Amino acid sequence: MSSNQQSDNVLSLRGISKTFGAVAALTDIDLDVAAGQVVAIVGDNGAGKSTLVKILSGVHPPDSGKIVFDSKTVEIPTPAAAHRLGIATVFQDLALCENLNVIQNLFLGQELRPLRLNDVAMETRSWDLLRQLSAKIPSVRVPVASLSGGQRQTVAIARSLLGDPKVIILDEPTAALGVAQTAEVLNLVERLRERGLGVIMISHNMADVKAVADTVAVLRLGRNNGVFDVNDVSPEDIIAAITGATDNAVSQRQARRKEGLSS
Amino acid sequence: MTLQSEVEVTARPRGSVISYAARIFVRIGVLPILVVIALITFSLMSDNFLTVDNIHSALRQNSYIIIATLGQFVVLLAGGFDLSIGAITALVSVSTAMAMSSQTGSPLSAVVIGIVVGVLVGMACGLLNGLGVASLNINPFIMTLATASVFSGLALMLTSGVPVSGLPMEFSDWLGYGSVFGIGISIWLALLAAVVLWVLLTLTRPGRHIYSVGSSPRAARLSGVNEFRTLILAYVTAGALAAVGAVLLTARLETGEANIGASLPLQTIAAAVIGGVSLRGGAGRVLDAVLGAVFIGIVANGMNLAQINSYYQMIVTGVVLALAVVADRLRTRLASAVYAGKV
Numbered sequence: 352m353s354s355n356q357q358s359d360n361v362l363s364l365r366g367i368s369k370t371f372g373a374v375a376a377l378t379d380i381d382l383d384v385a386a387g388q389v390v391a392i393v394g395d396n397g398a399g400k401s402t403l404v405k406i407l408s409g410v411h412p413p414d415s416g417k418i419v420f421d422s423k424t425v426e427i428p429t430p431a432a433a434h435r436l437g438i439a440t441v442f443q444d445l446a447l448c449e450n451l452n453v454i455q456n457l458f459l460g461q462e463l464r465p466l467r468l469n470d471v472a473m474e475t476r477s478w479d480l481l482r483q484l485s486a487k488i489p490s491v492r493v494p495v496a497s498l499s500g501g502q503r504q505t506v507a508i509a510r511s512l513l514g515d516p517k518v519i520i521l522d523e524p525t526a527a528l529g530v531a532q533t534a535e536v537l538n539l540v541e542r543l544r545e546r547g548l549g550v551i552m553i554s555h556n557m558a559d560v561k562a563v564a565d566t567v568a569v570l571r572l573g574r575n576n577g578v579f580d581v582n583d584v585s586p587e588d589i590i591a592a593i594t595g596a597t598d599n600a601v602s603q604r605q606a607r608r609k610e611g612l613s614s
Numbered sequence: 615m616t617l618q619s620e621v622e623v624t625a626r627p628r629g630s631v632i633s634y635a636a637r638i639f640v641r642i643g644v645l646p647i648l649v650v651i652a653l654i655t656f657s658l659m660s661d662n663f664l665t666v667d668n669i670h671s672a673l674r675q676n677s678y679i680i681i682a683t684l685g686q687f688v689v690l691l692a693g694g695f696d697l698s699i700g701a702i703t704a705l706v707s708v709s710t711a712m713a714m715s716s717q718t719g720s721p722l723s724a725v726v727i728g729i730v731v732g733v734l735v736g737m738a739c740g741l742l743n744g745l746g747v748a749s750l751n752i753n754p755f756i757m758t759l760a761t762a763s764v765f766s767g768l769a770l771m772l773t774s775g776v777p778v779s780g781l782p783m784e785f786s787d788w789l790g791y792g793s794v795f796g797i798g799i800s801i802w803l804a805l806l807a808a809v810v811l812w813v814l815l816t817l818t819r820p821g822r823h824i825y826s827v828g829s830s831p832r833a834a835r836l837s838g839v840n841e842f843r844t845l846i847l848a849y850v851t852a853g854a855l856a857a858v859g860a861v862l863l864t865a866r867l868e869t870g871e872a873n874i875g876a877s878l879p880l881q882t883i884a885a886a887v888i889g890g891v892s893l894r895g896g897a898g899r900v901l902d903a904v905l906g907a908v909f910i911g912i913v914a915n916g917m918n919l920a921q922i923n924s925y926y927q928m929i930v931t932g933v934v935l936a937l938a939v940v941a942d943r944l945r946t947r948l949a950s951a952v953y954a955g956k957v
Contacts, residue, residue, distance in 0.1 A: 410836070431838035446836040448829035450896040451822075459826050460838030465819040496950065510837075 360419075361386045361517050361549040362407075362438070367416035369402055376402040377573045380416070384518060384549040389540060391552045391560040391581070394570035395593055400553045401443075403570070404522050407551070408440035409433035421517065434461065439511035443522040443553075445503055449496040453477060453488060456495050457510045480509040484539055501532030508539050518549040525559050537563050557586045571595050640949045643890035644941035645905055648934065652909065656916030663919050670798065676911030677800035678703075678859035678866075679881055680904055681807050685855030686882035687903035688811065692848035693828035693895030694747060694754035699856045699882055700875030701765035702739045706860035708769045709735040711778035711870020714785060721782035728785070732864075733857045739765055740853020741846065748845035762879075769872035778870030790865035800862045804904075807855060812900040814851070824848050829896025877928075884935040885910045892942060 360383045367380040377399045384390050394400050405411045407418075409427040418425050420436055427433050433440065447456050454470070454477045463469040463476075477491045486505045488498070495503060504524060511519050521540065525533040540563045543550050554560050560567055561581060569576045569592040577592040656663045682699055689696045714728035739761065746757035792799040815821035823844045826834040835841050856878075864870055889906025891898030910931065917927050 408836070429838075430836050434838050440836070442836060446830070446833040448826045448833045448896065450829040450892075451825060455822060455825070459822070459834065462819045462822060468817055468819065468822065
């Protein structure tokens with residue numbers, strides 16, 4: 352797996368905290384993402400992954416901490432501000448309008464020409480984007496409701512590329528997808544990396560993480576609980592960091608296997 | 615466009631006669647079928663039904679319903695409801711008439727001032743509805759039900775329930791009964807309203823945003839669409855269109871009435887839904903709404919010519935509305951099957 356990782360980070364978070372009432376969703380989170388690097392963020396339910404995504408995508412502002420994007424300290428008050436900066440998010444539910452067609456979804460909120468929509472240019476650009484992603488879409492004029500899960504994910508990823516972003520956040524991109532569709536989406540992640548984009552991928556699936564990530568950042572109870580190079584870490588170590596326990600069912604099974612092999 | 619060939623295209627199987635019929639139904643909806651049935655039925659019941667004069671008369675009489683339906687359509691598209699459209703019509707009728715009758719200048723200036731006042735009142739009513747829905751997050755059904763009571767009460771309070779008379783004759787002569795190229799001015803205005811709305815919804819960014827907010831408010835918001843501004847635009851547009859319809863109705867009645875428009879919410883929602891506009895929001899075309907309103911006009915006109923009691927017209931409208939909602943559900947299910955290649 353080639354990683355054309357650069358030393359300078361395109362996105363850095365320092366000391367990011369967020370509370371909802373009495374609940375501390377995130378506490379002092381640090382994260383670095385370089386261009387051409389896939390960073391997987393893993394953690395149990397309630398670890399703060401979704402909150403982190405919402406902060407980076409402009410849905411929630413952080414209570415404290417610093418976001419550095421392209422060497423500049425920035426604020427992300429709204430989703431539109433995130434778009435303008437160059438941070439694109441593909442949400443877990445994809446945030447697509449089912450009644451609208453592929454073109455209308457791709458350009459939603461960033462249509463070409465406000466008062467006389469340039470449909471021809473938007474259609475051309477749509478096919479161009481889909482071709483770059485080797486997408487299997489029957490037509491850009493069909494409603495999104497008629498597409499399969501993998502095709503919808505492709506549309507959502509293609510949409511995120513529209514504003515030429517530098518960082519793309521994928522929230523559980525393979526959740527609820529079949530084997531073939533998952534492979535399709537993981538191929539798309541590889542293509543994003545090849546284009547030199549910084550990719551943040553939220554995932555529960557260790558196989559997906561191992562397949563495409565360069566770095567794994569573990570969140571536990573709203574705090575950093577380790578950053579690992581994917582080539583130097585086993586799934587058991589990651590699970591141990593996620594659960595906060597070195598002695599768990601997975602590690603025990605692994606130990607038994609090792610004993611069986613050595614005897 | 616050859617670009618499509620460069621992307622892998624997934625083919626769909628061709629089907630039988632049933633499959634073909636399903637595809638046609640998904641494309642055109644239930645309205646054309648209902649229109650054909652109505653035309654055949656009423657032309658058999660009355661020789662005068664399919665005459666040019668009768669069709670022109672029916673369209674002229676129903677032009678205000680067509681325009682009000684366009685207003686309701688915009689709100690339905692944005693995922694809302696406007697139950698205050700009848701009360702707005704009453705308040706605008708009264709406001710327009712009072713503004714006109716109080717003028718001492720030329721009839722033309724009185725008519726212009728009256729129309730401007732009426733449209734501004736309609737837009738203000740729409741703005742109030744929009745603020746309640748978009749800013750205070752009140753359910754549109756409840757919000758517009760509440761404002762319907764307020765607007766209706768205001769209209770009655772301003773007039774004490776007495777019709778406002780003393781309108782310039784020219785107002786009625788021009789807008790109520792005037793013609794251009796042999797076609798009623800009110801019909802031209804309905805056509806103009808439809809074209810302007812089509813341009814807004816199809817060719818502009820705000821129009822596309824109305825569709826997106828109706829389809830999925832969250833998706834629209836996360837895509838950077840200003841949901842607040844979009845909802846305000848939808849409700850203000852509805853108020854303005856209701857006002858134009860009210861001005862036309864006032865011109866026909868030659869008085870400002872506080873008691874008109876009670877049946878408009880049902881008629882406009884029925885017209886839009888019968889036309890194939892989705893109650894779930896985000897789906898429908900201007901032509902659908904216009905044809906739905908025309909259909910309701912055809913039914914009313916046909917039943918009048920056949921000398922069927924007006925109470926039965928209400929029953930027919932209700933039954934057809936229920937059938938249209940069922941057809942809309944069926945159409946949605948079939949659409950999924952057709953797109954998935956199962957039909």
